[in-house]
Amino acid sequence: MLKINQIDFSWPKAAQPCLNALSLAVSPQESVALIGDNGAGKSTLLRLMAGLLQPTRGEIQIQNQPLAKLKAQQRARLIGVLFQEAEHQILHSEVYAEVAFGLRLQKRPEAEIRQRTDTALALCGLEEVAQAHPLDLHVAQRRMVAVASLEAMAPPLILLDEPSRDFDAHWLALFERWLAGCKQRGDTIIAISHDYDFTRRHFPRVIQLSEGRISKDGSPEQLLVNA
């Protein structure tokens, strides 16, 4: 699904490269967690996988195509991203319009837009706030608006940055039900997480990043001992 081949990445003006000769292959339908210390490069790697940053060397392929060659609309069909701060990805003044937005950009038929948006809102526990302003919602609901937008688009590769953050037990249960549905559908999921219980529940493969390189790649039992 995703092949990362010897990529380097440096932030402008940074003294050190952020990622060094990093290679990684993720198979279709795999669920992979990225762990590592603060500043290890996890969020940078996620942005590179999303095609929002370009590597300074090396190549990323998605479904055997170079990611850099895809147009924004092609990327949006293939890759969905949930950022740490959901409000940074909310563009509309109404929850319904926000969730329907990606489908409208793709010019899907109106009946399909309505059906997929309604289904996503119901799955994410947002039916009652469909007409609300997303920024009037509490932080967990706002995050679920971003999740519902992903659900409506149903991309085969889902990238999540600290997804379990900000959820209480109710919203975490809804989020985990959504995640289980994505897996059942056959999606590939890559998530940064510092939440080891959440990681153990959902990610059979864990990759540890240290100083811009992959330092470990194994099961939660191997990597999350004593954590």
Ligand SMILES: Nc1ncnc2c1ncn2[C@@H]1O[C@H](COP(=O)(O)OP(=O)(O)OP(=O)(O)O)[C@@H](O)[C@H]1O
């Ligand atoms: N927009 C940016 N501009 C310049 N440098 C950045 C930027 N974002 C991140 N960095 C730097 O890149 C390095 C890796 O940061 P990154 O956020 O990718 O790490 P991380 O592993 O996700 O950390 P955390 O767990 O704290 O989120 C850090 O040294 C950070 O200061």
